Amino acid sequence: MKRNMKSLVELKNIWFRYEGQEDYILKDINLEIRDRDILLLLGRSGSGKTTIARIITGLIPHFYRGELKGNVIINGRSIVNKPIYEIAEYVGLIRQNPENQILMTNVEREIAFSLEFLDIPREDMRKRVHETANKLGISNLLSRDIDSLSGGELQKVAIASILVRKPSIIILDEPSSYLSPSSVNRLRQYIMMLNSEGIAFLIIDHRIDYWLDITTRIAVIYKGKKIFDNNLTEFLKFIEKFDVGLNIPLHLRLAIDVNKCCGKRVLPITQDTKKVLQILQKGGNNDRV
């Protein structure tokens, strides 16, 4: 697959603080989402990830008060003075708390609602709703009241209601929070499918293990600044050197700690645990890295 380097979203020198705050939450952030990216945005809680999502989607400055400096460019056009519905055409946001985005009382209507404005025939609409529900494993919930859903079911509905619209950029803010691993697997497969159809993703999540194998890039925010932005290989080197409070999966943490204790690279920092196992079975890594 040819990767087009066209930039879909560009944050340029973004500074932001919420009303009443002295310090800036974001300090000179530059961030790019390119065509076909699956960008993983990481950072401690409170580091400003959701704030970045709010800026890209125009919720800041339209719904949250504060001071915003810098430029936000989507599809080559600055959105700073654009109304929010124009932005929503390109960017879909699944919010951290799914309750915040639910509008209807019935599951099928909730998922269909975001298609209402797209001017597509009823029958196609129904088809798309059912296809999305099927992909996320919630077909059996379509007739249910939103109020009667379990925590994870509610989150899946919130996710479905954005994915169904297929905007060209989709932001998921902590999508795995309430999902079981098997639900995440379904979601991940659906994301990969949509991505191959040309949709770019920005994923914010503390369970990084779910996403490492499908990301094209990883960015890390720390104390309001972007301190890392590169691919998985570089990220694995980065976490070996710096501890910035991320939730590092145990198999990586173990390899990092072993190497630290030994004062040299005994185990590789890799997602491929089988490789680690082989090295252990041989009794350690012979060749220096």
Added chain:
Amino acid sequence: MIEFRNVWFKYDETEEYILKNINLVIEKGRIYSILGDNGSGKTTLIRHMNGLLKPTKGDVIVDEVNTRDIPISILSKKVALVFQYPERMFFSPTVEEEIKYTLINFGFEGKELDERTDYILKEFRLEDFRDRAPFSLSGGEQRRLSIAIAVSWDPDYIVLDEPTTGLDGEARKDLTSTIEKILNRRRTVIIVSHDLEYLFELSPHVILMNNGQIMFQGKFGELLENEDIVIKCGLSMPRISLLLHFLKRDGNLNNLKYNEILNLLLDKLRCTNYV
């Protein structure tokens, strides 16, 4: 002790049962984890523990009292429940008042009230947010606040519905040490979770739910031996478990705590000449 005796439950007269013949004993001073796929009935199960829900059939007995015979207001002092969506319980204008409201509710006053509030703010690293509106906190900060409130009056049973949601690496470690402190005071902790990685440090007794039934009960380590059941119930094995099985093959791995795994591994590597 919390006891479920042949508990059946459905929300709606016409629908099928959500809990199907649950029998369960939660003993004092121990830690339990309730695991299972989305919709398997975890939240429904724990809502029975403080009387929020009453069984359609069967009984739930908390410290020898049937939950049908005691008002929720009294029971919820003994059994604290932190909801899956913590934002649902906030309503005070500031973080400090949110904590104080609960404490006052449970009989704290005067100097004791202030001291307790300060202690909780400090313990959960919420001092900087004292005057902020709970709703303006980030997701992980809100989660910390909801847990702080639930343990603030030192209840006998603490039930946490997916407490690691929104927590970063540091906050997870903090939560673990908070839970360890609670256990040292001989309190009982019940955690609903999807995250087997998180549970390593706590090694709880696990209760695995599937479609309203208990599929498996036993030690955390035993669960990891049963990959089939884990997968069948919608969970996944932590990648590290591949290494655990290796470590176990010619050693004895009774305790799965991270530091012990690390030490075992280091020992093993030192046996060779490479380290």
